Each structure stands twice: as structure tokens, then as C-alpha cells.
Amino acid sequence: MRLDFSDTTNKDGILQLIETELGYPDGYITGDATRLAKFTSLVNRSISSAWDIIFDVAYGWQPDDINHTDYPIQFFNLVLGQRDYSFTNTEDGQEIYEILKVAVKDPSGVFHELKSLDQQARQSGNNDVSSFIDGQNTMGTPTRYDKTATGIFLDPIPNYSSALGVKIMVQREGSYFTTTDTTKKPGFDGRYHEWCVIEPCYKIARANKLSDVERFKRDMQEMEQKIRDGYGRRDRDMFRRLQANVEETQ
Numbered sequence: 001m002r003l004d005f006s007d008t009t010n011k012d013g014i015l016q017l018i019e020t021e022l023g024y025p026d027g028y029i030t031g032d033a034t035r036l037a038k039f040t041s042l043v044n045r046s047i048s049s050a051w052d053i054i055f056d057v058a059y060g061w062q063p064d065d066i067n068h069t070d071y072p073i074q075f076f077n078l079v080l081g082q083r084d085y086s087f088t089n090t091e092d093g094q095e096i097y098e099i100l101k102v103a104v105k106d107p108s109g110v111f112h113e114l115k116s117l118d119q120q121a122r123q124s125g126n127n128d129v130s131s132f133i134d135g136q137n138t139m140g141t142p143t144r145y146d147k148t149a150t151g152i153f154l155d156p157i158p159n160y161s162s163a164l165g166v167k168i169m170v171q172r173e174g175s176y177f178t179t180t181d182t183t184k185k186p187g188f189d190g191r192y193h194e195w196c197v198i199e200p201c202y203k204i205a206r207a208n209k210l211s212d213v214e215r216f217k218r219d220m221q222e223m224e225q226k227i228r229d230g231y232g233r234r235d236r237d238m239f240r241r242l243q244a245n246v247e248e249t250q
Contacts, residue, residue, distance in 0.1 A: 002190030003197075005043070005181045006030055013182070014043055017197045021216075022204060036179050042200035044176040047186055050195050051174045053224055054188060055097065057232040065187030067175035068094070078104060078158050078165030081139070086151040090172055098171040102152055104142045105165035112143075119146040119153065131155050192227045195220075 007013035008030055011020075015029050018039060029039045054063050064072045074090055087096050103111040119132040131138050132146060132155055140156035147153075152168070175187050186193050202216035 001193070002185050003193040004183045004185055005177050007182070014186075014193070014196050015039060017194075018043075018200055021197060021201045022210075022212075033179075039200060040177055040179050042203060043196050045203075046196045046199040047174045047176060049199060050186070050188055050192065050227065053227050054231045055171055057228045058234070059232070061234045062100070062169075062171070063188070063231065063234075064172070065174040067184065067187040068092070068172075072170050072172055074168050074170060075164040076166040076168070078142075078160075078162040080158060080161040083137075083155070083157045084151050084153050085166060087168060087170075088150045090170070094172040094175075096170045096172050099147055099152065099168050100171060101169040102145045103167040104154070104158075105162045106141050107160050107162075109162070111167055114142060114145045114154070117144050117146050117155075119148070189227075189230060191230065192223065195223050195227065198223055 003017070004013040006015045008016065008027070011026070015036075016026075018024075019026065019028050029035050051065070062072070070092065072090075074087070074096075076085060076087075087099065089095055102114045102116070104114055105111050117129055117132075119129045121129070129146075132153060138156045139159035141160075142154040142156060142158055144155045145152045146155070177184060186196055198216060198220045202213065202220050204210070205213040205216050
């Protein structure tokens with residue numbers, strides 16, 4: 001069941017369920033501006049932690065908050081002679097958690113996926129990173145990229161410009177509530193919306209040493225496992241392969 005943020009009529013919004021679970025009187029949260037702001041913040045933190053869990057188990061089906069109005073694919077201009085491009089936020093202002101894939105247009109306008117390398121890793125036969133660090137600034141059509149800090153570094157350095165010529169696929173933060181929201185819902189699977197009730201209750205119970213803290217903790221652990229199980233099997237139409245973990249030795 002999907003939950004509205006606040007439903008003062010039917011009393012089954014997230015804020016109203018928190019009031020019930022904590023034994024607060026009707027309107028205790030929504031009827032006071034300070035408490036409303038405090039609990040809005042707590043619910044937003046629960047949204048963030050829910051996405052942490054979801055991203056941790058997601059495999060083939062890349063999840064994204066359904067409240068966002070676009071897909072988690074961003075386009076940026078490719079600039080002649082520019083190797084590094086910084087990506088801290090999407091075009092709509094959401095924080096980027098992870099860059100999953102990068103593609104660049106070639107001079108004819110066709111996108112090609114780039115190979116990911118780590119320029120700080122030890123160089124080996126299949127990890128030639130010299131062109132990133134040799135200072136020669138070789139130019140051409142990018143075929144590889146490195147992720148460092150908040151940006152990507154292309155190699156070779158582009159010898160042409162291309163409008164919206166860089167495409168990155170990302171994981172990004174969820175869409176959060178404001179104190180004036182009512183019918184807006186969390187942007188993940190409605191079967192797990194109760195997480196946004198349980199986790200704030202647990203944090204309040206823990207901070208105030210309430211007797212229900214262990215119950216909320218147990219409920220939270222059970223709901224976390226449900227989220228992991230649910231999102232962990234969403235790619236059942238994909239074939240999973242075992243991959244060897246290759247590590248360098250001294």
C-alpha cells in the first residue's frame with residue numbers, strides 16, 4: 001500500500017501513522033510548525049536510507065525515484081581540449097551518488113560506451129594508464145574514462161566539440177518531502193513505504209529512551225530485509241553470471 005506524506009482526513013498518511021505509533025494525539029505533528037519541520041526531516045532521512053538499501057541490492061533493473069520527472073541519464077557538452085568533467089548534481093539539482101556508465105559521441109554523432117579505468121591503480125598489461133599521466137595530452141576521440149573525486153577524465157582528450165556529447169548513467173538521490181506536501185508519496189515501491197514510518201519512530205524512541213525502542217528496532221530490521229529481498233529479485237528476467245574477483249599481489 002502506497003502512503004501519502006500527510007492525510008489529515010483519513011488519518012493514514014505517514015505523519016499520522018507516526019503519531020499513532022508513538023502514542024501522540026491527533027495533530028500533534030501536523031498542528032505544530034516546529035514539530036512538522038522536525039518530522040519532515042526525519043522522514044526525508046528515512047527516504048535517503050531506503051535508497052541506500054535499494055542501491056545496495058539492485059542488479060540489472062536500475063531503480064530510480066518515481067517522483068523525478070526524467071530518467072537517471074544526463075547529457076553534457078563535450079568540449080574541445082577538455083579532459084575532465086565534474087558531475088556533482090544532475091541538471092535538476094539532485095545529488096549524484098554514482099556514475100554507472102559513460103558514453104561519448106564520436107565526430108559523426110554516434111554514441112560509444114567508454115571503457116572505465118583507474119588511473120591511480122598499478123599499471124599492468126591490461127591496464128595501460130600512461131596516457132592519463134604522461135603529460136603528453138594526446139588528443140583524439142575518447143575511448144576510456146577514469147572516475148576521480150566528483151569528475152570523470154577522458155582519454156584521449158577530445159579534439160572536437162559536441163553539443164550534449166557526453167552521456168552518463170547515474171544513481172542519484174531520492175525526491176524529498178517539504179512541510180507543505182500532502183498527497184506526495186515516497187518514490188520507491190509502495191510495499192515498503194512503512195519504512196518511512198518505522199525508522200523515524202525508532203530514532204525518536206532511541207533518542208528519548210522510550211520503552212518501544214526495541215520493538216521499533218525489530219520492525220525496522222524486518223522491513224529492511226523485505227526491501228532487500230524485494231529489490232534483490234527484481235531482475236529475475238536477467239541471467240546472472242559468476243565473475244572472478246581478480247586482485248594484484250605483491
